[in-house]
Amino acid sequence: MRSADGLSTRQEKILNYIQEFFAKHGYWPAIRDIQTDLKISSTSVVAYNLKALQDKGKINRQGKVSRGITLPNTLGVHNGAHQVPLLGTITAGQPLPDPEEVDIEAAEKVDVPLDLASADKLKDVYALRVRGLSMIDALIDDGDIVLLRRQDSANNGDMVAALLLDENSVTLKKFYQDNGRVRLQPANSTMQPIFTAAENVRIQGRVVGVLRSLF
Amino acid sequence: MRSADGLSTRQEKILNYIQEFFAKHGYWPAIRDIQTDLKISSTSVVAYNLKALQDKGKINRQGKVSRGITLPNTLGVHNGAHQVPLLGTITAGQPLPDPEEVDIEAAEKVDVPLDLASADKLKDVYALRVRGLSMIDALIDDGDIVLLRRQDSANNGDMVAALLLDENSVTLKKFYQDNGRVRLQPANSTMQPIFTAAENVRIQGRVVGVLRSLF
DNA sequence: ATAACGCTCAAACACTTGTGCTGTCAAGTA
DNA sequence: TACTTGACAGCACAAGTGTTTGAGCGTTAT
Numbered sequence: 001m002r003s004a005d006g007l008s009t010r011q012e013k014i015l016n017y018i019q020e021f022f023a024k025h026g027y028w029p030a031i032r033d034i035q036t037d038l039k040i041s042s043t044s045v046v047a048y049n050l051k052a053l054q055d056k057g058k059i060n061r062q063g064k065v066s067r068g069i070t071l072p073n074t075l076g077v078h079n080g081a082h083q084v085p086l087l088g089t090i091t092a093g094q095p096l097p098d099p100e101e102v103d104i105e106a107a108e109k110v111d112v113p114l115d116l117a118s119a120d121k122l123k124d125v126y127a128l129r130v131r132g133l134s135m136i137d138a139l140i141d142d143g144d145i146v147l148l149r150r151q152d153s154a155n156n157g158d159m160v161a162a163l164l165l166d167e168n169s170v171t172l173k174k175f176y177q178d179n180g181r182v183r184l185q186p187a188n189s190t191m192q193p194i195f196t197a198a199e200n201v202r203i204q205g206r207v208v209g210v211l212r213s214l215f
Numbered sequence: 216m217r218s219a220d221g222l223s224t225r226q227e228k229i230l231n232y233i234q235e236f237f238a239k240h241g242y243w244p245a246i247r248d249i250q251t252d253l254k255i256s257s258t259s260v261v262a263y264n265l266k267a268l269q270d271k272g273k274i275n276r277q278g279k280v281s282r283g284i285t286l287p288n289t290l291g292v293h294n295g296a297h298q299v300p301l302l303g304t305i306t307a308g309q310p311l312p313d314p315e316e317v318d319i320e321a322a323e324k325v326d327v328p329l330d331l332a333s334a335d336k337l338k339d340v341y342a343l344r345v346r347g348l349s350m351i352d353a354l355i356d357d358g359d360i361v362l363l364r365r366q367d368s369a370n371n372g373d374m375v376a377a378l379l380l381d382e383n384s385v386t387l388k389k390f391y392q393d394n395g396r397v398r399l400q401p402a403n404s405t406m407q408p409i410f411t412a413a414e415n416v417r418i419q420g421r422v423v424g425v426l427r428s429l430f
Numbered sequence: 431a432t433a434a435c436g437c438t439c440a441a442a443c444a445c446t447t448g449t450g451c452t453g454t455c456a457a458g459t460a
Numbered sequence: 461t462a463c464t465t466g467a468c469a470g471c472a473c474a475a476g477t478g479t480t481t482g483a484g485c486g487t488t489a490t
Contacts, residue, residue, distance in 0.1 A: 008437085026285035027243050027277070030477055042439050047479070049437090060241070066281035066446060066477055070241035136403060139354045139427075159429050188351060188403070210427035212354075214374050223467085245447055257469045262449070264467090281447055281476060 137186035147209035352401035353387040362424035
């Protein structure tokens with residue numbers, strides 16, 4: 001099985017393991033660490049997949065050097081942070097930028113603490129900076145950074161980025177669906193919900209985190 | 216020769232070298248790296264001084280593990296995350312816990328991304344988990360983690376944790392002072408401010424960040 | 431069918447690297 | 461002087477680790 005990145009599941013597990021190992025220990029894993037914890041039968045399998053990961057540019061390696069595996073995007077950065085791309089700004093009245101159209105590699109990165117979400121859950125997550133006070137009823141302030149996972153459906157109670165077709169505007173609200181009717185409930189209970197038809201709503205992503213710095 | 220830290224010049228060089236090595240390569244140096252580049256005659260000399268550094272708490276070591284030397288967070292220059300202690304819970308009506316009374320070493324830790332705040336600014340910062348909706352007018356939700364810097368005064372416009380003596384309750388608001396009168400302004404502009412006498416207010420800390428996870 | 435290819439095994443091999451002696455030497459101390 | 465202590469040397473060993481080799485096996489292409 002292959003993911004969108006062209007990585008096998010085993011390779012993804014290895015990549016993930018390397019990251020978490022470093023977050024936990026502060027130094028990189030040895031091949032045998034990977035082998036043992038991932039219950040791989042042979043070191044050569046690890047070496048084989050490591051080489052594949054290297055060819056795909058997912059890791060850096062120093063030949064012959066013990067524990068010389070490093071992750072490109074975390075070089076000089078460590079201790080529990082995972083980086084997600086900061087794709088732009090979210091403002092009232094504008095649809096979210098399409099992640100497909102942005103060069104993710106070149107985008108600015110935002111550190112996300114691992115205790116906010118484990119690395120595998122951050123797979124399809126990106127960040128947006130909030131401009132304006134339009135999201136204030138979702139308890140999100142001007143200048144906050146919101147973490148969004150791209151998805152086009154949602155469960156009741158999820159906080160989502162919803163595009164209202166009739167107004168052509170995006171809003172962050174809690175999502176509830178019932179018989180073709182949709183209720184978009186502000187996180188702030190003193191504010192009023194929006195009721196509309198399901199056809200009028202396009203879900204653009206799910207809000208998975210908020211970072212606010214007042215320094 | 217000894218520095219103020221009680222380190223010999225050689226130990227300082229080693230410490231410095233470890234830091235630079237990691238910044239340059241992304242992984243930690245082996246004893247022989249230190250030996251060679253610092254032109255030390257024997258690996259045992261390095262081991263000897265490494266042990267001294269460890270005893271003085273300047274480095275962490277993982278015995279037997281290759282390249283298992285790591286620097287404690289306080290020394291890391293460019294870590295992606297900095298750890299601050301999570302000292303407890305903040306609830307409406309209760310003063311903040313006194314950081315002096317809590318075992319900071321034993322406390323749970325929260326990762327804070329460095330792009331939220333640089334390491335030196337996180338010096339006297341601790342974290343609290345918010346329970347209840349009492350801080351909702353500060354755009355802080357139930358379950359959020361707030362980062363506070365301990366301080367007993369504030370500038371106009373700072374978001375502070377303020378203890379109202381007459382009500383014996385803590386609230387998070389923007390602080391404005393004018394002629395002995397204090398205005399505590401909710402971050403949510405639709406809510407009403409509190410006006411009170413300066414004598415009635417004790418500042419317990421300044422809010423420097425908010426983390427919210429919706430995973 | 432046959433070949434080619436991606437992936438996996440198992441084991442052996444060789445280099446890398448931490449550690450453990452055994453001394454040396456200078457400076458203090460009684 | 462004799463005894464300690466801190467710091468350094470040199471060397472060898474053993475454990476830690478990356479690499480290589482040869483083979484097995486299922487899937488896909490010729």
